[in-house]
Amino acid sequence: MNPIPYGKQFISQQDIDEVVKVLKSEYLTQGPKIAEFEKIFANYIGVKYAVAVANGTAALHLAAMSMNVKKGEKVLTTPITFAASANCVLYCGGNVEFADIDKENYNISFEKIESKLQHSAEKFVGIIPVDLAGFPVNMEKIKQIAEKYGLWVIEDACHAAGGYFVDSKGVKQNCGNCAYSDVAVFSFHPVKHIATGEGGMITTNNEKIYKKLLLLRTHGITKDETLLTENHGGWYYEMQELGYNYRLTDIQAALGICQLSRADENLAKRRKIAAKYDKELKNVVLRISPFNEGHAYHLYIIQAKDRKNLYNHLRKNNIFAQVHYIPVHLMPYYQANLQTRLGMFPESENYYQHCLSLPMYPTLTDSEQDFVIETIKNFEK
Ligand SMILES: Cc1ncc(COP(=O)(O)O)c(C=O)c1O
Known part of the structure; x- marks a missing residue:
């Protein structure tokens, strides 16, 4: 793959x-x-x-x-x-x-x-x-x-x-x-x-x-x-x-x-990919992506119990999931110049502990998505 x-x-x-x-x-x-x-x-x-x-x-x-x-x-x-x-x-x-x-x-x-x-x-x-x-x-x-x-x-x-x-x-x-x-x-x-x-x-x-x-x-x-x-x-x-x-x-x-000129077609593909993740992962990960009918699915973000090890497991399998985002208030620049600190925004910090963006783009094939889903299931079981 x-x-x-x-x-x-x-x-x-x-x-x-x-x-x-x-x-x-x-x-x-x-x-x-x-x-x-x-x-x-x-x-x-x-x-x-x-x-x-x-x-x-x-x-x-x-x-x-x-x-x-x-x-x-x-x-x-x-x-x-x-x-x-x-x-x-x-x-x-x-x-x-x-x-x-x-x-x-x-x-x-x-x-x-x-x-x-x-x-x-x-x-x-x-x-x-x-x-x-x-x-x-x-x-x-x-x-x-x-x-x-x-x-x-x-x-x-x-x-x-x-x-x-x-x-x-x-x-x-x-x-x-x-x-x-x-x-x-x-x-x-x-x-x-x-x-x-x-x-x-x-x-x-x-x-x-x-x-x-x-x-x-x-x-x-x-x-x-x-x-x-x-x-x-x-x-x-x-x-x-x-x-x-x-x-x-x-x-x-x-x-x-x-x-x-292809934006609508691509958006439909993104929504189809999201629907499959929703269906396949809803009882597997901590939380699937929040749903909204008008969601544009730039990213498909799950919450994973053991995010770090899932991230590493996916990488070992050539799947490059990503983390969006490290909270801005925890960036060294913000901490130094705006006096922001860990503990200030607990929901954001908790979200960051578990978030992981799965592959999401219009040309992701069915077999590639199946492989991503299977790899996650193997890790979570
Ligand atoms: C929410 C958000 N705002 C602004 C930007 C900045 O866009 P650009 O990378 O085109 O400068 C990004 C880029 O990823 C973003 O995700």
Whole structure:
């Protein structure tokens, strides 16, 4: 059996052909493929605006900048996420605090958010919920809390392209559609739903935020005549904000467009793989993945009694399961600079002791999945 990773991209001949077309064209970057990708992606998610950027971390950074995070301002997120969800606040000089996870679905807990907000002497300015593994956060509930406490909301939907939750009116709300948030972010790292090597997207329904993001993505520079404070001629541009070069290339955008055309088909495959794990492992491991009809299954996370030895046993069998995530508050940087400590977020820490992400990607074959399941059963019996 070939090595079986926890996630991997699928590149079709059509993907390759589309990339080669761009390589032979006039523009490798700053060309027409970017706007085309943004339009198709916005349409897929059901949001007004999308801004393509270099990666999900850049997306988070610009999203935080677009919320005007200032020095010392406090923002709340979950400890169970990739560090970038929290780091983006620090990039802007803000302060990060964490609220523990909900033990049922592993996303940030609404109760813990409320108790944090009620008991804090200093005001929080924003919140960054994360759709962990693709399990959709109920953004309507987040919005209710955010309105009560005057917070902005960035949804980290890096795991959740194609996922949705059903709101109180019975309407399906796609992850990252910003119906209940200010901005949302996605990543196109190879293990994600859409792979462009590196890549990311920011979505919003707010025109002002959209324009700011466009500016920040490219050094804060504009050539738009309606925005210039002076005009010296055709060459003239102005740097109006301190931005970055966070652009995606046309090569990547072409790949993204082609990948997106298979997104629904791939999501259906992910859900089928999840259903088989659910069925086969429900009486075998401590806990199978929490279920939600709108789950996007970037990851399939189980809880295992003896996670370390199961992880090692799988590796010996060429199955490369992974751990998502080591809680951010336990990272040495956070402990040293934000005074976070073991014991602060017991649900997150308990989750971390047992979590394991099993192979989950659209090209995982039946026989490979059967092998993963059998190998787990052999260990657990
Ligand atoms: C939840 C989450 N947010 C943000 C990111 C950052 O995305 P990127 O790797 O594209 O910078 C990741 C990456 O894995 C992630 O898992």
